[in-house]
Amino acid sequence: MFDIGVNLTSSQFAKDVTQVVERARMAGVTGMLITGTSVQESVAARLLARQQHGYCWSTAGVHPHHASSWNAEVAQQIRQLALQPEVVAIGECGLDFNRNFSTPAEQEVAFSAQLALAAELNMPVFLHCREAHARFAALLAPWLDKLPAAVVHCFTGTAEELAGCLALGLSIGITGWVCDERRGLELRALLPQIPVERLLLETDAPYLLPRDLQPKPASRRNEPCFLPHIVRQVAAWRQEDPEWLGRKTDENARRLFRLV
Template identity: 70%
Template sequence: MFDIGVNLTSSQFAKDRDDVVARAFDAGVNGLLITGTNLRESQQAQKLARQYSSCWSTAGVHPHDSSQWQAATEEAIIELAAQPEVVAIGECGLDFNRNFSTPEEQERAFVAQLRIAADLNMPVFMHCRDAHERFMTLLEPWLDKLPGAVLHCFTGTREEMQACVARGIYIGITGWVCDERRGLELRELLPLIPAEKLLIETDAPYLLPRDLTPKPSSRRNEPAHLPHILQRIAHWRGEDAAWLAATTDANVKTLFGIAF
């Protein structure tokens, strides 16, 4: 099973990053996609992906950091995307929940990254929170120019899920779905996702599954917990976990064009 969303550049992993990666593979994880959320972290993610086997990375600027987007940023992302470890543009999108960057800055950076992905024929790794309508408006003209797109860490509504599925967008599901309160609606939406469009992720070190036992004393999530998330998703979808692991692995290979 492949974890499509690991924030391995996080300072929370600074002291034991090697052990975190080793534990993931010992637990049955067979690959990691290390997310880049700004230029510096995208560069670090690419170096980590080169350092560890069966790891790849994304290159992009998260909506929170969109105020940093400049012509030089765009040039650096394009240069970074030429590295073999980099298999998607992002994490990019819109987040109107906290607006660490203004909506205008977010939209400018999102569209610029969609253009880069289209020009380079690379998939996009996307983020959307409290911005679905505007997000879809900006994304729609690019979908037929992109080889693929994934909306990672989906936490939206039934209508938003249906809109994404109708447009062939891959859906990333995290341990959010394991939350007995916040994850209940998402749990009910799991059957709406076509198996061939489902991807699984931890978003570590964030979103530790609340039903995990025993819970780590640090409360830090890590990719070794992906098997737990997979098992819960398979249960709620009424599918065999081994079959779902193989299916989501095949989806990773199709979307990102990688072999593992």
């Protein structure tokens, strides 16, 4: 089972990142993709991936929250990172109209520029979309025939938005959000609608600790070692065998990100 979204560069992991990776290995996690959300985080993610060669890989990109930082220098730095062997996708990039830490206009500029870069370099994209589906789809659609693959990371949208993403040919990243009885029930009900070859699983650690873990961890920090719990829960709600689903989603990740 492969965790496609781990924020290992988070300060929450600063003191024990090596042990976090080891716990993931012991839990049966077979690989991880470390998320880059800014130039600084993308550099750090790549270094961590290099330290865990053959087990971790990374993305390089600018999250919509940081889109106001996008300029020619940032674009060149992301390009240089993307040429490194540990970096297997452009992103996390997209639109987030929920918080608007960067203006919608700034987000659209940074998103479009990163789609163009991914197309030029023939790289997959690791996407973020929150409360921005219509504009997200409009900006993304013209690029899809120029991109090798695209995954919507941490999908939490509606039935209509899921249908739209699937119609565009996107893969869907599912987190422990579906384990939350307060806000994850709608998405949980949609899980069987995702074709298995388009399904990817992730923790988004240290965020989104599954609320139904038993016994409850002493810390609220999520870790990639909890991915097996998400696999089991998603498999149960899809009425599939968890070991089979873990293997399938691992295969999907390795195919999408072209890992060897």
